[in-house]
Amino acid sequence: MPATEPGTPPQAYPRQILDLLAAAADRTVFEHGAREVTGAELLDAVGRISTGLRAAGIGPGDGVAMTLGVSPEAFAAMIAAQVVGARVCGVRGGLTPKQLRHVLTGGGTATTPANRAVVVDRSTATDELRGAADELDLLAVGDLLAGPPSATALDCAGRPADAGRIVYTSGSTGDPKGCVETYAGLGAGWAAYPDRWPAAIRDLATKLDRFLVFGSLSSQVMMEYTVLTLAAGGTAVIAEPTGGPEPFLPSAITRLRATASVAAVPRLHQLVTGQRTDPVDLGSLRALLVSGSPLEPGRLAQAEAVLGPIVYNGYGQTEAGLISILTPAETAGAPARLASVGRPAEMVQTQIRDGSGNPVPDGGEGELFVRSPGQAAGYWGDPAETADVFIDGWVRTRDLARFDADGYLYLLGRIRDVIIVHADVRYAGPIERVLASHPGVAEAYVVGMPDEQSGEAVHAFVVPTTAERPDPTELGELVADRLGQASRPRTVTFIDVVPVGPSGKPDKRQLRPAGD
Known part of the structure; x- marks a missing residue:
């Protein structure tokens, strides 16, 4: 399976990535424990998986969820699904059962079709996943790799206006939102060029x-x-x-x-x-x-x-x-x-x-x-x-x-991370930055909670830099001096580590008491 021949009309994304792998040839592009995977070997894996996906009936416009560990084969599977023109939906860990089902199925509606299949490996083919994906075809990476690549395995079939990748948010406001990147948009990106x-x-x-x-x-x-x-x-x-x-x-x-x-x-x-x-x-x-x-x-x-x-x-x-x-x-x-x-x-x-x-x-x-x-x-x-x-x-x-x-x-x-104190809008970001400027504060996070006197009040959660915690009163005065009394935290709570969501980003929802 050679790289693109001179004079060949340009193909859709991920053609450039395939050409990068072909050019890498015998160079190691992935290192996984004792394994060293060359560009040629990874390109062969893409071809085998794309052939397997086509044999399973996956083609342009079909949705495929990817529940895979981190491996060269996982990378190859994601690229192979885009070679056949599918809509690739990555699935992160840490989702609730409801959110997992929402992402796996694609949340199909009258105007947005549901996914057809989910690709798994040994580390992800759990009973929980099988239950959430019971209406989808379950395709194992090992099975997709088993056969030889076809002569047209690396022909890119993505249509410019079709969704080529859906990147889901962490779901901090309910069901994860899926950001749609079309094949035209993916091809206009920068990373591979x-x-x-x-x-x-x-x-x-x-x-x-x-x-x-x-x-x-x-x-x-x-x-x-x-x-x-x-x-x-x-x-x-x-x-x-x-x-x-x-x-x-x-x-x-x-x-x-x-x-x-x-x-x-x-x-x-x-x-x-x-x-x-x-x-x-x-x-x-x-x-x-x-x-x-x-x-x-x-x-x-x-x-x-x-x-x-x-x-x-x-x-x-x-x-x-x-x-x-x-x-x-x-x-x-x-x-x-x-x-x-x-x-x-x-x-x-x-x-x-x-x-x-x-x-x-x-x-x-x-x-x-x-x-x-x-x-x-x-x-x-x-x-x-x-x-x-x-x-x-x-x-x-x-x-x-x-x-x-x-x-x-x-x-x-x-814009939306605001706390309204006595009908006055207070943005959380500036308060957090003032708190974090104190030498005794490693990280600071601010949330608003209902308050009978002011409508909402500012509450701060602070990760100290050392075991000796800074004086909460001093922190409150620091904020009041720089931003005014309305921004002063009503309470300062010390925490060892900020809770994070599936994306690895701080999840301030978990700092609020249940029901707020």
């Missing part, structure tokens, strides 16, 4: 010799940066060689000699804390992409002081993809930039709009709207939410933001 890489990605790509993969390839960030690693000539090294989950810990970086990986903000804090109390040799690590939630500038400075200039502070959304990255080089000698999330990538258009939807003057604050070639097309089966977020080709991020004179983007809070 070095000539499209923004400057920050070109810088990051030089550090991807050995990219640590963990968690789930259903994660949009993990999948895209794995593809980026292949395009950069690196190797994806998997942190679960024994079949059991291995946490993202310094030991994994050391043992696998990883040069790069990704981490949510809580994991970064754990890594920094671990290096302070029980340091290990992280000399191989050259880049750590932090994403998922805002990174307080003081914590970014601490991470750079402990880990070195390796932290890339990324900002993006499932709906919009990559928006910006702040690189270590940009913060060197410019500490004020630590509060920013970098400059938007070259292919991303941005606008700051006021509450009426009109652009604000330069330097003004408002809601950030973005537009990029590979952004999502909407939400699967949810036209009302689609109309609210995807507006005239733009994605409303629902993030408050501003730009400085040099074009650096600063996030100021979430």
